[in-house]
Amino acid sequence: MMDMWNVGVDIGGTTIKLAFVTDDGLFVDKWEIPTNTSENGKHIAKDISYSIHTKIKENGHSLDHVRGIGLGAPGFIEMSTGFIYQAVNIGWKDYALKEELEHETGLPVIIDNDANIAAIGEMWLGAGKGSKDLLCVTLGTGVGGGVIAGGEVVHGITGMAGEIGHITVIPEGGSPCNCGKTGCLETVSSATGIRRLALEALNSRPSLGLLQTMYEENGDISTADIFNCAKEQDALSLRIVEKATFYLGFALANISMANNPEKIVIGGGVSRAGETLLEPVKRYFKQYALPRVYEATDIVIATLGNDAGILGAAWLAKNKL
Amino acid sequence: MMDMWNVGVDIGGTTIKLAFVTDDGLFVDKWEIPTNTSENGKHIAKDISYSIHTKIKENGHSLDHVRGIGLGAPGFIEMSTGFIYQAVNIGWKDYALKEELEHETGLPVIIDNDANIAAIGEMWLGAGKGSKDLLCVTLGTGVGGGVIAGGEVVHGITGMAGEIGHITVIPEGGSPCNCGKTGCLETVSSATGIRRLALEALNSRPSLGLLQTMYEENGDISTADIFNCAKEQDALSLRIVEKATFYLGFALANISMANNPEKIVIGGGVSRAGETLLEPVKRYFKQYALPRVYEATDIVIATLGNDAGILGAAWLAKNKL
Numbered sequence: 031m032m033d034m035w036n037v038g039v040d041i042g043g044t045t046i047k048l049a050f051v052t053d054d055g056l057f058v059d060k061w062e063i064p065t066n067t068s069e070n071g072k073h074i075a076k077d078i079s080y081s082i083h084t085k086i087k088e089n090g091h092s093l094d095h096v097r098g099i100g101l102g103a104p105g106f107i108e109m110s111t112g113f114i115y116q117a118v119n120i121g122w123k124d125y126a127l128k129e130e131l132e133h134e135t136g137l138p139v140i141i142d143n144d145a146n147i148a149a150i151g152e153m154w155l156g157a158g159k160g161s162k163d164l165l166c167v168t169l170g171t172g173v174g175g176g177v178i179a180g181g182e183v184v185h186g187i188t189g190m191a192g193e194i195g196h197i198t199v200i201p202e203g204g205s206p207c208n209c210g211k212t213g214c215l216e217t218v219s220s221a222t223g224i225r226r227l228a229l230e231a232l233n234s235r236p237s238l239g240l241l242q243t244m245y246e247e248n249g250d251i252s253t254a255d256i257f258n259c260a261k262e263q264d265a266l267s268l269r270i271v272e273k274a275t276f277y278l279g280f281a282l283a284n285i286s287m288a289n290n291p292e293k294i295v296i297g298g299g300v301s302r303a304g305e306t307l308l309e310p311v312k313r314y315f316k317q318y319a320l321p322r323v324y325e326a327t328d329i330v331i332a333t334l335g336n337d338a339g340i341l342g343a344a345w346l347a348k349n350k351l
Numbered sequence: 352m353m354d355m356w357n358v359g360v361d362i363g364g365t366t367i368k369l370a371f372v373t374d375d376g377l378f379v380d381k382w383e384i385p386t387n388t389s390e391n392g393k394h395i396a397k398d399i400s401y402s403i404h405t406k407i408k409e410n411g412h413s414l415d416h417v418r419g420i421g422l423g424a425p426g427f428i429e430m431s432t433g434f435i436y437q438a439v440n441i442g443w444k445d446y447a448l449k450e451e452l453e454h455e456t457g458l459p460v461i462i463d464n465d466a467n468i469a470a471i472g473e474m475w476l477g478a479g480k481g482s483k484d485l486l487c488v489t490l491g492t493g494v495g496g497g498v499i500a501g502g503e504v505v506h507g508i509t510g511m512a513g514e515i516g517h518i519t520v521i522p523e524g525g526s527p528c529n530c531g532k533t534g535c536l537e538t539v540s541s542a543t544g545i546r547r548l549a550l551e552a553l554n555s556r557p558s559l560g561l562l563q564t565m566y567e568e569n570g571d572i573s574t575a576d577i578f579n580c581a582k583e584q585d586a587l588s589l590r591i592v593e594k595a596t597f598y599l600g601f602a603l604a605n606i607s608m609a610n611n612p613e614k615i616v617i618g619g620g621v622s623r624a625g626e627t628l629l630e631p632v633k634r635y636f637k638q639y640a641l642p643r644v645y646e647a648t649d650i651v652i653a654t655l656g657n658d659a660g661i662l663g664a665a666w667l668a669k670n671k672l
Contacts, residue, residue, distance in 0.1 A: 106643065161508075163506075163507050163508045165609075175609070177609055177610065179500050179503075179505040179507075179512075180503060180505070180506070182500075182501060182503075184500040184501070184505075184609075184610055184611075185484075185501070185611070186484050186500075186607075186610055186611020186612065186613075186644075186647075187482075187484045187611055187612065187613035187647045187648070188611060188643050188644070188646075188647040189611070190608070190611040190641065190643050190644050190647075191500075191609060191610050191611040192609065193608050193609075193611070193641065193644070194608055194609055196608050196641050197605045197608045197609070198601065198604065198605060198639045201601055201639070209641055211639070211641070280519065280522055281605075283519065284518045284519060284602075284605060284606075285605075285606075285609045286507075287511070287514050287515055287517050287518045288486075288496070288498055288505075288512060288513065288514075288515055288518070288606045288609060288610065289498065289505055289507055289512050289609065289610070290505075290506070290507020290508055290509060290510070290511040290512040290514070291507065291508065292507075292508035318519045318522070318532070320511065320514065320517050320530055320532070322427065322509050322511050323507075323509070323511050323514070325509075326508045326509040326511075327508070
């Protein structure tokens with residue numbers, strides 16, 4: 031008897047990640063194709079379908095043993111219908127992706143946004159394994175999030191649940207955010223935000239120290255530089271890390287007073303800082319959450335990296351189709 | 352054929368509210384008994400059992416047609432086991448309430464905390480009717496909350512979900528809260544908090560105006576006075592209402608970026624202020640939430656008053672037993 035396979039698809043602005051995943055969460059095959067954003071992304075469904083069918087043949091598998099496709103995409107998505115209101119990076123607007131992809135592939139399709147499938151992935155096989163009450167945070171260019179309660183993703187009425195990057199942490203006088211507001215968590219705790227805080231400090235009041243030297247030598251610094259220098263006890267870098275993690279710990283504590291998660295899983299580029307990030311985040315979390323909350327919440331680093339999305343998407347196919 | 356009845360029980364510090372409720376949410380009978388907190392509340396289960404059985408007989412109903420008991424209590428409760436970790440007002444500590452009450456009554460029992468059953472009540476038959484993504488806020492002595500996502504109460508890992516009164520809205524320099532932290536939402540947006548803000552202002556910089564006059568004449572003011580004077584455009588009262596609703600709108604916006612509710616239902620004594628409360632809360636909510644969130648969220652006043660709890664408890668019996 032052939033195993034049932036689940037197809038996981040994670041659509042990004044430049045590449046589409048695909049995988050065949052067994053019900054046990056094992057990769058049978060994993061590959062990527064480029065994201066063709068021309069003509070408002072109208073070729074993408076065809077590209078995905080062609081790629082999946084080719085790979086099934088290559089693997090000598092039968093379409094009858096493919097349960098269906100779980101898919102994650104960036105943007106505003108209505109999960110129940112698989113309708114994309116808007117995915118700016120891809121070019122879709124009011125696009126019936128689920129319908130289109132089911133038509134192309136002949137397989138059932140289920141869709142959620144990229145942050146939510148990553149959260150599901152970490153819940154299934156990553157740092158959130160075994161936990162049903164989870165908050166996943168991605169610290170990258172922006173700050174993304176996925177909320178899981180009782181083992182189910184919280185979507186909210188317009189699919190905006192988990193948009194924790196736009197929680198306001200500086201109610202007055204904060205920096206402008208891409209969203210049009212000011213003082214969002216994203217402006218101070220994303221990779222971009224942390225780097226901005228450091229550059230502002232480096233430019234406004236040059237000091238002695240590791241980060242300043244690095245900046246003067248290379249003409250630039252990265253978020254990784256800041257955490258590396260903080261690890262070396264560079265005073266300015268420590269100050270920046272304290273500031274970024276203060277706001278993150280504060281926001282996570284406030285979300286946790288509403289949702290009381292068992293685990294908070296932090297992923298994205300910034301999470302590579304590991305303990306240098308975790309220690310102050312936990313400290314500020316504890317400062318702003320009640321004991322019955324902070325004692326029960328484990329704050330950990332994500333473990334699945336770029337695979338979180340396709341695994342979460344495969345989980346959707348396995349459990350929701 | 353006899354109707355199936357659900358028993359709703361709402362335990363408070365001074366009275367226990369009870370009701371027989373049909374599957375359609377109609378009251379068959381509704382009554383109260385005093386809460387006997389002597390000997391750490393050990394008589395309460397017996398009192399409830401005796402009261403229910405007496406009323407069933409009085410109503411000429413049969414125990415076979417009572418589905419079971421849904422019950423709400425204040426404190427820290429593990430819903431899955433019906434175990435009370437602590438209910439300070441009642442005297443219970445590490446108390447197996449569900450087991451005890453099932454033993455006494457011979458009926459199946461399901462338990463949740465008082466804030467959650469009130470939220471369920473409003474979802475079933477009140478201001479949240481028809482909505483599956485709900486945030487209920489009670490502005491009374493403290494600030495309580497209940498979070499519902501996808502039609503299910505969010506409990507979190509230690510039942511602390513919905514404790515939004517202890518969301519920190521003033522990260523530095525806020526007033527002390529009963530919980531031991533400072534700057535909690537409860538310190539500025541509860542009835543107690545609003546009155547405190549007003550008294551501080553009245554005592555520190557006496558001004559002309561309606562509230563000041565009232566204070567000097569009566570030697571005291573209530574939260575209702577503040578909202579009444581605000582409605583009459585009293586400058587100080589307006590300032591206090593703006594402050595209290597700023598923090599409330601800000602906190603609700605931040606929770607909504609995580610949970611994206613369809614409705615926010617505001618209950619408790621303060622909610623009697625109606626539009627005088629709602630207008631500024633909505634304004635600040637809009638200031639701090641993204642358009643896709645605030646456009647989809649209806650902020651409304653609770654409609655069930657003191658019945659929300661027993662009705663929510665009856666819903667639990669109906670749907671979870």
